[in-house]
């Protein structure tokens with residue numbers, strides 16, 4: 160199954176009558192993040208991440224995005240970004256609403272140089288605390304990097320401190336989950352902060368110790384100003400991650416206590432068995448003070464268990480075998496989900512991998528690396544590149560022979576990925592709104608076309624026009640021609656049930672392209688589905704379910720834009736006291752409709 164997604168969304172758009180997008184905060188591999196204001200809670204600002212895509216969303220992308228929201232919201236930790244809501248635009252594009260984080264990312268901070276030991280320990284402790292909560296709940300982050308750590312200035316005890324917020328659980332792995340699985344032999348993560356087991360594509364070996372390795376690399380960078388596995392190319396970085404110990408922090412940061420130096424060394428051990436086995440021990444060794452948490456005072460929190468997923472079947476650090484057998488191709492693999500054919504031995508393209516213009520730790524670099532690998536691979540090799548650049552699929556890297564790789568030939572040896580089969584992804588978090596019109600309220604004003612136009616199979620991919628505040632998203636077109644219309648048959652105090660401005664009969668133009676047309680004394684010709692949706696919307700409005708009425712009317716507009724829908728929307732927004740959106744509808748009405756809507760809205764203190 161696929162989900163249509165928004166190709167574009169404008170500042171000023173109002174999502175679900177609640178969040179007005181006010182500016183763009185940034186763009187990531189999966190979508191765009193907007194600053195938004197909550198319309199019913201004045202002064203409340205939130206960040207809204209909308210999964211944008213120019214193609215249809217795969218189940219996997221949709222599920223991953225939703226999972227990110229679910230994980231973050233359920234972990235509920237002061238050092239993990241809070242997720243407040245998850246929903247979809249009318250066209251199916253999902254979005255999540257998060258607390259808005261001020262400040263700067265750790266990645267940004269590190270561009271200014273290394274941090275003091277005190278600062279670095281503070282960040283490390285807060286990250287450790289967040290990870291401890293995640294690991295206890297059975298979640299491994301797997302993409303820890305400075306860009307995913309926000310430093311938020313916070314008022315505390317009369318002093319301004321910086322609170323760490325861990326973000327982006329987009330490729331995290333649920334230990335034991337069968338909801339989304341990760342394919343073997345592909346790289347997922349960001350090379351500079353990737354553990355050797357990730358770099359070798361041993362995804363079934365990924366566990367909490369993988370995050371400990373990444374945390375070790377970040378601590379190293381905070382204290383030294385440099386990544387422990389820096390290299391001129393992706394291949395060099397990956398080679399070093401797998402084969403080379405970093406230069407000792409004792410040299411790079413002479414003031415660091417020996418115990419802390421040893422702690423970072425241990426966190427960066429190539430073999431997970433030689434690392435700390437839990438993050439709390441690492442932090443205690445590094446900083447000399449144990450982590451404290453409320454969870455350690457009481458029983459363990461209930462492990463995170465997403466809808467449809469099994470709870471962790473094995474509480475140990477390793478996944479159970481069944482969980483790791485399933486396949487997850489994180490990429491454009493096939494919209495149809497066709498299984499990847501058996502892999503053949505292949506090598507990445509060293510020339511492309513060695514592009515020195517690309518920053519090795521960057522998402523661009525990861526993206527390039529994955530693309531570079533593609534032409535060199537046999538067609539049957541499932542080299543798959545996600546739209547999310549940090550997720551790259553490369554043939555797995557094998558540990559090299561003991562001698563270090565000469566800088567001029569950094570391309571690592573490549574293993575032949577084993578043949579594999581794809582398991583069907585388990586999560587298809589689609590909210591299907593099934594609208595069945597019943598009743599015939601107002602049908603005298605709506606004439607069904609013969610034969611009725613079928614509604615489109617998928618909604619259009621533009622932002623939902625009627626929910627957009629300022630500027631209005633609908634291309635400005637002149638209002639419909641004003642013509643006399645039959646007198647309303649409803650009581651004067653009651654608004655017309657549906658449009659009373661008739662239109663051309665039997666309009667056969669494509670769905671969702673036409674503005675309402677007016678013609679005197681004739682009922683507005685609409686497809687049957689539109690009529691039913693508008694009738695249901697009218698009933699919802701009458702019973703005070705304004706949001707439902709809006710949803711139904713907007714949905715009808717995906718098939719045909721009618722005067723009736725604009726007017727109904729206008730009335731619903733008036734009930735909600737939403738002047739901006741009421742006006743947006745009002746502009747689309749005939750002058751009669753305008754007058755009618757204005758009159759209707761007046762008692763609601765909405766002056767159009």
Ligand SMILES: Nc1ncnc2c1ncn2[C@@H]1O[C@H](COP(=O)(O)OP(=O)(O)OP(=O)(O)O)[C@@H](O)[C@H]1O
Pocket residue numbers: 184185186187188189190191192206208240257258259260261264306307326327329522547548549
């Ligand atoms: N809750 C938030 N508050 C404030 N800014 C945020 C918030 N979430 C994300 N951002 C900012 O929005 C931008 C895009 O974030 P996003 O998570 O989509 O991508 P990314 O992490 O930069 O890239 P990728 O997801 O590909 O790793 C980043 O600059 C990030 O700092």
